[in-house]
Amino acid sequence: MSALTVDSLELSVAGIPLVTGVSFTVGAGERVGLIGESGSGKSLTATAVMGLLPDEVDAAGSVRLSDVDHDLVGATEKQLARVRGRRMAMVFQEPMSALNPSMRVGDQVAEIMLIHGTRPDKATARAAAVELLGQVRLPEPAETARAYPHQLSGGQRQRVMLAIALANDPAVLICDEPTTALDVTVQARMLELIRTATEERGTALLFITHDLAVVAQTCERVLVMYGGRLVETGSVKEVFTAPKHPYTRGLLDASDLEAVDEHGRLRTIPGAVPGAGEFPGGCVFRNRCTDATGDCAEAPVLSEVDDRGFACWNPVGGPA
Amino acid sequence: MTVQILRRALIFVVSALVASVAVFGLLAVLPGDPAQVALGVSATPELLAKTRQEFGIDRPLATQYFEWIGGVFSGDFGNSYVTREPIGPQLVDRLGVTMWLVGAGMLVALLIALPAGVFAAVRHRRASGSVISGLSQLGVAVPGFVAAIILVQVFAVQLRWLPAGGWTPPIVDPLDFLSGLLLPALSLGLVQGAVLTRYVRSSVIDVLREDYLRTARAKGLTPYRALLRHGLRNASVPVVTVLGLQLATLLIGAVVIERVFVIPGLGSMLLDAVSNRDLLTVQGIVLVLVLAVLLVNFVVDVLYTVLNPRLRQAS
Known part of the structure; x- marks a missing residue:
């Protein structure tokens, strides 16, 4: 309950x-x-x-x-x-x-x-x-x-x-x-x-x-939100060790103070959060996403299995 | 807290003494000889000298001041240059009348401003709130004596509900007293009420935006009860400041309103004394008015420390 x-x-x-x-x-x-x-x-x-x-x-x-x-x-x-x-x-x-x-x-x-x-x-x-x-x-x-x-x-x-x-x-x-x-x-x-x-x-x-x-x-469990939508859910352990959504991965990379990009700088998510009403149609993250493809013009649905879910056409590490 | 109140009291006493010197000094440097005014232009030099001695104005200014202020402490404001009557008892009588008028005016202002201000604040995004704001703006623009003339025209001349002027002491006839007080009090209070409405409105709007009001709602209070229990006390701090300033304005407004309604208060006494060049009486009245304003400020300062616990610590 x-x-x-x-x-x-x-x-x-x-x-x-x-x-x-x-x-x-x-x-x-x-x-x-x-x-x-x-x-x-x-x-x-x-x-x-x-x-x-x-x-x-x-x-x-x-x-x-x-x-x-x-x-x-x-x-x-x-x-x-x-x-x-x-x-x-x-x-x-x-x-x-x-x-x-x-x-x-x-x-x-x-x-x-x-x-x-x-x-x-x-x-x-x-x-x-x-x-x-x-x-x-x-x-x-x-x-x-x-x-x-x-x-x-x-x-x-x-x-x-x-x-x-x-x-x-x-x-x-x-x-x-x-x-x-x-x-x-x-x-x-x-x-x-x-x-x-x-x-x-x-x-x-x-x-x-x-x-x-x-x-x-x-x-114990975490919900990741972006652009007014839930983009990934799951246990803290799963989400933090094996993120599926590129946004979650970006967040994790950005908070890892040891990981650096090819220029030796701390990693960040490119761009900034758009203002209210200025998010792109389809997947709200696609204008900042390095993995975005043509599919992303259509909004992905968050599908959950046993409290684990993500809303992405091109999840990190390939489809589960 | 006691230390702060004592400090305020000390400030009050010092400012009162400074004010008495200022009042005395200002009238002392005015051109014109009270003895000459009292006796007329045809008075002989001998008579003038005698009268000056009688008034005590032949002595050095410092002596005159200390004699005057010493008397004031025991309620003796000297004798009028014109009527030769003691000023003190008359001052007390007149002050009583003016206090009724100012008190009633303040009451009218509060009765208008508190509900109207809170309502306008709660509804400040809606049409009804804007209507109140607009009306109060209009009220601010109307001088008290204009309001008085309109009120007299409508309620005394046309409708004949209330007397157009005059004064009945409350002991003589309470009903006549109240009906005589109503129009002057409205004339004084309407304008101040309009001014106060705007302050109440803006300080309630400020409080409505405070995080602690959201906390109060998160605790399970409806917005109305949250404002009542957590908002109004905090909103009252700036309002009390304005209230103190307004009491001073009301005292000055009473001078004019007493004239319009033929009320025997301090204001009409002051105007009479000025036109008769009765300088010692003017001096006494102005001192009493100044003391009243200082006293109000003292009370406002004390109220601050009661209302705002953050002010109690700083010593």
């Missing part, structure tokens, strides 16, 4: 498609990474799953959670408000601005429990908040609960965000680049914390990042 099922998700602004035909599932307690460059549509996909899209973005398709009897796409704000923070929760990229500056952090953690009535009263919720702050390994949780956000470091604030997200034991946790704004050393501890916290609670994790190393460290 999957915790989160996204089916044929289509997102567009004023008729310009931003995300096209994205389908995936996240099993209960499974940790899945969603990777891609900036502009690939990964954050937008996560925002759509949370139902937090800006007014101007149109959504179609389906997003379903286990234990929620309605589709989240097209749900009313009221319906979504009951689900958010209770069945699914999200940790955002920017810890410095994600907390209310004029509210003590303990109260901000307690609030999410009071909104959904998972604790009977303020005192109990506050005590639970202190306990949660301890669980995300903030030093002296009782004292931290009384602090205002500006008195905490970025890493500490992100721990508070994680405490808020986990407070009601949601079935699904979405993390949108939660460590991108943090120091490398802080980053490693934060990742470890996200891993163990979701493992202990059996929370499914959808982890969005552009950093392949972070995915390798945190996730």
